[in-house]
Every structure is written in structure tokens, then in C-alpha cells.
Amino acid sequence: MDTDPDGEVEMEQAAPDDQSDTDDQVDWRNLPDIVLVDIYRCLDNNDRFNMALVCKHWNGMLNTACLWRWFQVDSTVGHFAVHRLSKRHDRAIGFAYVHAIHVRYLTLKCLHPSFMTCKRFQRAMTRFLAILYNKARLREFYMRNMEFDRFWRVETTTVRLITSLSRFLRNQTRLQVFDVFGAQLSLTNGLKILNSVGLGSGWSITKLNIEDFFHSRIAAFPVPRLKAILQLFVNLRHININYNCVCNEVLENLGKNCAGSLSNLSIKVYRNDPHFHRIDRSVWLGLHQACPGLKVSFHFDNIGRYEVISSILVPEVRLRSLHIWSGYDIIGIDWHLNDTLRHISATMNRTLGSDCNICNKTMSHTYLFAEVLSLEFENDREWVDESLLELIDACKRPLREVEFIGILMVSTIEAICEMQLQRKINLTRFHVLVNRLTDAEWAELRHVEDTYHPMIVERDLNFVFGTAADEDLLG
Secondary structure (H helix, E strand, C coil), X not given: CEECCCCCEEXXXXXXXXXXXXXXXXXXXXXXXXXXXHHHHCCCXXXXXXXXXXXXXXXXXXXXXXXXXXXXXXXXXXXXXXXXXXXXXXXXXXXXXXXHHHCCEEEEECCCCXXXXXHHHHHHHHHHHHHHCCCCXXXXXXXXXXXXXXXXXXXXXXXXXXXXXXXXXXXXXXXXXXXXXXXXXXXXXXXXXXXXXXXXXXXXXXEEECCCCECCCCCCCCCHHHHHHHCCCCCCCEEEEEHHHCCHHHHHHHHHHCCCCCCEEEEEEECCCCCCCCCCHHHHHHHHHHCCCCEEEEEEEXXXXXXXXXXXXXXCCCEEEEEEEEEECCCCCCCCHHXXXXXXXXXXXXXXHXXXXXXXXXXXXXXXXXXXXXXXXXXXXXXXXXXXXXXXHHCCCCCCEEEEEECCCHHHHHHHHHHHHCCCCCCCEEEEEECCCCHHHHHHHHHHHHHCHHHHHHCCCEEEEXXXXXXXXXX
């Protein structure tokens, strides 16, 4: 290698063997179309447009239909970057004119918007959805965490967006997934959208996620129109819903309309939602008889009181997963967490017995209790070691995942690991974050982890032990 007078490096002449490698290099101008499409698939929209500038052929391949089955309009920007929205929205509208007929999976996204962002998003989506109206035939629609109650303060802007969405969704007749988690709409606006979806695609939707669809404090379950709208969905397999939208009549209608198809029902019980109504045990029993494959998940959010949990979680509910976050101990009263865990254990035992009886009559297989158990107890005064061990031992047959955050003795963690070692339980995931550990207890916990590390590695288990400072470990 030499250097010329101008200081540039001059490479030596390649050896004859190296020349053959050069001859074998791919000519990028003649890449097969299938390879170009695969490359396009790996890029986001901005990189796709840049790649299309290379040549006419590559630009033409950008119009391949399969590349535009999925499309996302993301209007999430910082408070000081609102001016960038116009470019994003213009590009989305231009896309709609060209590729609307190809879209099957659409995502609309606008997180934590400012006043101006809301206004611009509404105007752009009104045009965008109007273009898609007669062209797109969606299979899946996502609009998550919009939080209308929190960020959309101007009623006229909200109403215009809801009107555009309702008109567009009413014209979609083949939707299979409708996911509007965290919309937090008013009752009027929420029912308007849900009614449009039900009238258009109620026969085809298999997955409906309306968790936190209405804003908190709304008692939606006694509203006749909600009950009537939910009856439009006759082919559901998965539904996520809040407890304040569920009542005896709603579950009875689910059993009638989705008999045999409904397999997953996820219910969130939130402290600020009305949750003091109760569902009859006979209704739960009838629902499981109508839908033999149904598995129920309960999520108690900011609720730790035994009186509340025990009255909702009855033995007739056949759980797949249970998550309890107690909220923070502000008032200083006892939550009776041990009573809660013992109630869950007793419920499980009765559930197993009743399952066997029902199985002999109407079902071809036996149902078991929860596969996933997640407990977050923000209470530093109530120790639950003994009752937790009883619970894990009681549901040892089906239980696969346990997550615990709270105060716990290291000896309890060791006892659970020993049960796993002796194959008395069959966990695949066990995550524990312990509060208020002393230095000596921390050292003891590390010793437990080292002791059972060979078992964890040999059986390929996901076991994690730490303190509250290590909360990212549970991700």
C-alpha cells in the first residue's frame, strides 16, 4: 500500500485469486424481486421511501401489495415538535390514496397529546379515514392508550374524531380484531363506536379488547344499550373488559351468543370503577357450561381488601390467571392479605372438586386452577409467608408462573425452591422482589440463589430473586 503526493492512500493491485471474488459479487441492480420485497419488509416506512429513491425498478417494487398490509399512523410527538406532525400526516394521507386497498391491519397512535396535537390529529384522521372508507377492508384495528378523558379536553374535537371513526368502522365488515385498550371514552362516545363496530363486524370479530374503554367512575353495567350492543358480537373467542361493564345479563348473553367459541375472558377490577355489584354464582356456572373451553383471568388493580376480592372471586370462576396489585397502604388499616390468600386456596380446592363433577356430566376434560399468579402487596405490616406457601402447594398441579412483590422471609423463598427441587410443584417462572431486606438477609438470599442455581440451569427455569430496587428484573 502506497501514499500518493496528495496524501491519499493507494491500494495495491489485488492478487489474481482476489479478482475472482470481485467477479462473484452481487449486482444490486439485478436483485430478484422477491429479495427486494424481503428487504422492504425489514424497514420502517421512512427507510422504505429512502430505498425507493435508488432507481425506478426499486421504486416500482415499493408498490407491492404485501408491503402495505400493515400501516401505522403515529402522531406521538414531544411538546416542542408539533410542527413535524404535518409532514407525518401528509405522508399518511398520500399513502391512503395509493395503498388504501391493500391495508388489512391499521394502527392509530397518539400518546399524551397536547391541545394542538389533538386538533391536528383529528383533522388528519378525518381526511385519512374518509379516503380509506370505500377502499380498505381491515382485518385488525388498533387504537390503544388514547386516554380521551385525560388529554382530549375540547369536546368538539373529540366528537368530530369519534364521528369519523364511527362512520369508518361501520363500513368495515370483516374485522377480526378490535383493540381500543385505554381509550377512556365517555359513555356516549364509547357506545357510539362500539355500536358501529358491532353493526359492521359483529359476526366476524373474534378478539375484542375494551379494557379501560370507558373512563373510570362510570357504572356501565346497568345501561340497556351496552347490553344490547354486546349482543351484536356472536363469534368472540377473546374479550378483555372491565368489571364495571359486566353483570349477570352480560355474561348470560355471552354464554348464549358465543357458546362453544369463547375461550378467554379477562376482567379488570379497578378501584375507581364501580365494583360493588355482584355476579351470581349460577351465572358463572352457566357460562362455563355453555363455553367448556373458557378460561377466566382477573386483574385487581389498586384493590387489596379481602372483603372486596373474596366477594368477586367465587369458586365457580375457573381461573387461568390472577393478578392482584393492592395499591399503597395510605390509610393504615389491615387489608387481611392472609385471609385473601387462604380464600384463593379454598376457592381453588372447591373449584377442582366442582370441576370433576361437572366434567362427568357435560365436559370431556377437567379444568384446573390458575396457571399464572401475580401478587403485588404494597403493605409492609402484613406477612403472608405461611398463606403463600399454602396457596402454591394447593394449586401445584396447574401453576406454572408465580410473581411476588412485597415483604417475605428468605426462608419462604428457600422452601418454594425446595418444593421445586423435589418436584412437588412444577413452576417454570418464579420472580420475587422482596421489600425491607437487611444486609444479612440479602446475603442469605444470594446464598439461596447459588444453592439452587444448578437446578435452575439444568431445568431451564426462569427464576429471579431481588429487592424492590431491582424491579426492572420482572420485565
